[in-house]
Amino acid sequence: MVGGGIGGLAAARGLQLAGWSVRVLERAADLESLGAGLSLFPNAVRALGALGVELPAGRLPGPGGIRARNGRWLSRSDPAAYPERYGAPLVAVHRASLQRVLLEALVPGTVMTGARVAEVRAGDGGPLVVRHDTEELGADLVVLADGAASGTRGLVTGGRPRPVHAGYTAWRGVMEAGPGTAVADGATESWGRGERFGIVPLADGRIYWFATANAPEGGRSPDGEHAELLRRFSGWHAPVPDVLRATDPGAVLRHDVYELLPHPRSYVRGRVVLLGDAAHVMSPNLGQGACQALEDAATLGAVLLPAGADVDAGLAAYDRARRPRARRIARRSAQIGRIAQLDGRFSSAARDHVIRWTPDLLTRRQLDDVLQWDVPARLG
Structure with missing residues (x-):
């Protein structure tokens, strides 16, 4: 496994x-708990369930929705209906909390930090060979999750695809909820002209927030991002x-937003497989x-059970699934971003009008395609 995210x-x-016997090679010297909040929608919660991983208990988000920059509601949503409709709740957690429970679920000694992978090659009639800073390891399967x-x-895709700047940047942060700041229980996202601001209460009581703005790639604020x-x-x-x-x-964290273009023609080449952002930056x-x-x-584990079964058939099933x-989800996310980041006076006003009058039924159907997901049937 290349990458310990x-x-x-x-x-x-x-x-x-x-x-399977697994070794995770992570180039960082230690697994710092970087990042901010994560919204784990029902499909992700179901995936964690298939992996036998339970999240720490805490509050669940209440009703929320999309607002204009002046606070007027454009659309509303209530995740209280998610468990019945999708089989699991929406849970908002800090990235560090999720990282911790995943680490605790692994066999001790699985993760090797400070291991920068320099080469993956075919062995002499045998398994793959993975070379990192201090040694070479043989492997029947290499998962690229870096x-x-x-x-x-490029070991799977060649020279293309590559991450392409989406035209805007994103800031993120977490604040401790205190008596001086009144924040609703629900997740909200407010839209302006080429700018957005989102507020998400985390399960542990803290507040995760994010902001976006149209900006050139690589930009930084001379007097600091907070200012x-x-x-x-x-x-x-x-x-x-x-x-x-x-x-x-x-x-305060700032990162430009990227999309992977074009989408890879395959996530698999031989016994090397792409996973996560390495496969589908969105x-x-x-x-x-x-x-x-x-x-x-969850899918990879399902199609490769039991270990030693037909690995090639399992990887083909993973790619198909x-x-x-x-x-499809990456394309839809990109489309939403282009609409949400409209910065013209008339185009953004028209966008807000359309959102206010979009029927709830249509919104739910679009959400169903994303959130209604099950782990595929196991092979063998």
Whole structure:
């Protein structure tokens, strides 16, 4: 396993459940709990269930929806109906919480940090050979889960595809909920002209927030990202300015948004397989990046059970199950991003009007395609 992020750790868990001996090679010196919040939609919660991983208990998001920058509601949603409709709830957690439970689910010693993979090659009539900083390892299967900026993706896809800048950047942060900041229980996203701000209560009581703005690739704010956010969003509806002021300026993260273009023609080449962002970098507009990585992991474990069965048939089944679905969700997320980031006065006003008058039934049907998912049948 190349990469010890959420997808890599989850895939290691799935393969260990299937009877495989797994080694995770992570180039970082330690598994820092970087990142902010994650929305785990019912499809991801079901994937975690298939992996035998339980999330820490906590509060679930209440009613929320999309608002204009002045606070007017454009659409509303209530995830209370998710368990009955999709078989699992929506759970919002800090990335560190999910990373911790995945690590605890693995066989001790599974993860090797400080291991930068330099080469993956075919052995002399035997298994694959993975060479990293200090040794060479033989492997019957190599899973590439080293993220959006994957240095190994080309082993499966060749020179293309590659991450392409989506035209906007994203900031993220987490604040401690206190008596001075009144935040609703539900997740909300507010849309302006080329800018958005989202607020998501986490299960542990903290508040995760994110913001987007149209911006050139690689841009940075000369006096700090926190100051930039206050300039952009201090005039928005409550509690947006309060959430920003209550956030530690040094804890604000900024990353440009990317999409993988064109989508890979296959996630598999021989016994080497792509998983997570290495396979399908997608914009965050559906909140499905981590969710799709967890689906990948649960699917891979399912189709490769039992260990030693027909691996090639299992990998072909993985590719058939995962690639069309991930491509469809990535495309839809990109479309939503283009609409949400409209910055013209008339185009953004027309967008808001359409959202307000879109029937709830149509919205639910579109959501069904994303959230109604089951682990595929096992082979063998």
